[in-house]
Amino acid sequence: MLTVLSHYLDSIRDNxxxxxxxxxxxxxxxxxxxxDEVQELRESGLSEEDAADTCLTFLGSAKMVAxxxxxxxxxGSWTQALLAATPHILFGLLFALNWWRGxxxxxxxxxLILIMAVYGWWRGKPAWLFPWxxxxxxxxxxxxxxxxxxxxxxxxxxxxxxxxxxxxxxxxITVRTIKRDWLYxxxxxxxxxxxxxxxxxxxxxxxxxEDWLQRMHDFAPWIGLTFLALGxxxxxxxxxxxxxxxxxxxxxxxxxxxTMVAYYAEGRLSMPAFLxxxxxxxxxxxxxxxxxRTLRHSG
Amino acid sequence: MxxxxxxxxxxxxxxxxxVIVQQPMYGYQIIKELEKRSQGxxxxxxxxxxxxxxxxxxxxxxxxxxxxxPNGRQRRYYHITENGLSILAAKRGQWLxxxxxxxxxxxxxxx
Numbered sequence: 001m002l003t004v005l006s007h008y009l010d011s012i013r014d015n016x017x018x019x020x021x022x023x024x025x026x027x028x029x030x031x032x033x034x035x036d037e038v039q040e041l042r043e044s045g046l047s048e049e050d051a052a053d054t055c056l057t058f059l060g061s062a063k064m065v066a067x068x069x070x071x072x073x074x075x076g077s078w079t080q081a082l083l084a085a086t087p088h089i090l091f092g093l094l095f096a097l098n099w100w101r102g103x104x105x106x107x108x109x110x111x112l113i114l115i116m117a118v119y120g121w122w123r124g125k126p127a128w129l130f131p132w133x134x135x136x137x138x139x140x141x142x143x144x145x146x147x148x149x150x151x152x153x154x155x156x157x158x159x160x161x162x163x164x165x166x167x168x169x170x171x172x173i174t175v176r177t178i179k180r181d182w183l184y185x186x187x188x189x190x191x192x193x194x195x196x197x198x199x200x201x202x203x204x205x206x207x208x209x210e211d212w213l214q215r216m217h218d219f220a221p222w223i224g225l226t227f228l229a230l231g232x233x234x235x236x237x238x239x240x241x242x243x244x245x246x247x248x249x250x251x252x253x254x255x256x257x258x259t260m261v262a263y264y265a266e267g268r269l270s271m272p273a274f275l276x277x278x279x280x281x282x283x284x285x286x287x288x289x290x291x292x293r294t295l296r297h298s299g
Numbered sequence: 300m301x302x303x304x305x306x307x308x309x310x311x312x313x314x315x316x317x318v319i320v321q322q323p324m325y326g327y328q329i330i331k332e333l334e335k336r337s338q339g340x341x342x343x344x345x346x347x348x349x350x351x352x353x354x355x356x357x358x359x360x361x362x363x364x365x366x367x368x369p370n371g372r373q374r375r376y377y378h379i380t381e382n383g384l385s386i387l388a389a390k391r392g393q394w395l396x397x398x399x400x401x402x403x404x405x406x407x408x409x410x
Contacts, residue, residue: 029349032326035372059345059346060344064346068347072350
């Protein structure tokens with residue numbers, strides 16, 4: 001196949017952002033179409049180059065074709081929407097029903113999240129996987145934070161051993177997700193600003209754990225509510241087709257949930273902290289697009 | 300030209316079902332068949348055919364199947380489904396009613 005035709009198919013592949021098996025089928029189908037058309041144009045007397053150029057003119061812009069195919073395949077079913085929203089709903093219920101203090105509930109949820117994340121990863125990374133994947137990385141981050149509270153001699157050993165491994169894991173999963181579609185990375189990271197917001201709101205000025213627990217208890221229903229709101233966001237994200245709408249759903253949801261955190265935290269989140277969180281949220285949700293562009297240009 | 304394309308875009312589902320109902324066909328064959336049967340009127344950006352075919356497949360109106368030809372090449376043939384047949388029958392009825400009404404209005408009234 002001529003280079004110009006290969007480039008056309010590469011451009012479609014880059015903009016499809018579908019799972020591997022769907023992508024392979026779409027490209028194979030277009031490749032067959034191109035071969036048929038070029039062959040017929042050649043038989044009508046055109047040179048190979050002219051036949052390729054004419055064929056590409058007939059097909060139309062690669063980006064437009066890829067976008068239209070994406071919009072057909074991107075919309076998930078209601079079952080997939082519910083599956084994608086489930087980790088947020090479970091996390092919300094954990095707080096709304098005050099199960100967060102029960103070690104059994106926490107362990108059960110952790111096991112379920114890990115099972116779903118591994119299952120989805122090996123089943124070709126469908127869209128519903130990414131919220132589960134995001135929550136499965138939370139214990140990795142939480143363990144890194146807990147290391148700070150170990151006795152100094154131990155914490156150095158743990159930091160030297162644990163942090164590189166944890167960072168490598170986070171980096172590897174994030175990069176592989178961005179390569180699939182940067183929007184799925186944003187979907188994966190969606191709860192981070194809300195978690196950070198509640199963390200700042202709950203953290204006591206003095207370091208007494210009882211204060212921290214009491215505040216968690218007081219805020220638990222509202223924490224639950226914000227995560228249920230994230231569940232609604234994710235379900236909407238899965239059901240809409242157009243990319244710009246998906247980006248808007250994530251950003252608007254980030255703004256609404258952070259505003260809910262600030263409102264229900266009853267003044268415990270200062271205005272500068274709220275504004276910084278808003279900026280962090282925009283960076284977390286939109287920077288994967290820049291990383292994707294960099295990754296593409298570099299290789 | 301843009302207006303003609305808009306007209307085609309609005310009717311593409313019916314056109315595709317009408318062509319596929321005759322026999323299972325692959326993408327390039329569908330393009331050629333549409334062009335032949337419309338005497339060259341239905342000529343559009345070929346890349347837009349596949350999103351339309353995939354949309355119909357997702358809606359359960361057609362079913363795509365890969366077939367290997369004797370020369371080893373693979374083609375994806377589209378078959379109409381039972382659901383597709385009933386939708387096509389309904390669309391045909393709507394079109395015929397529409398055309399009848401249009402003809403009644405668009406034809407010059409005898410003086």
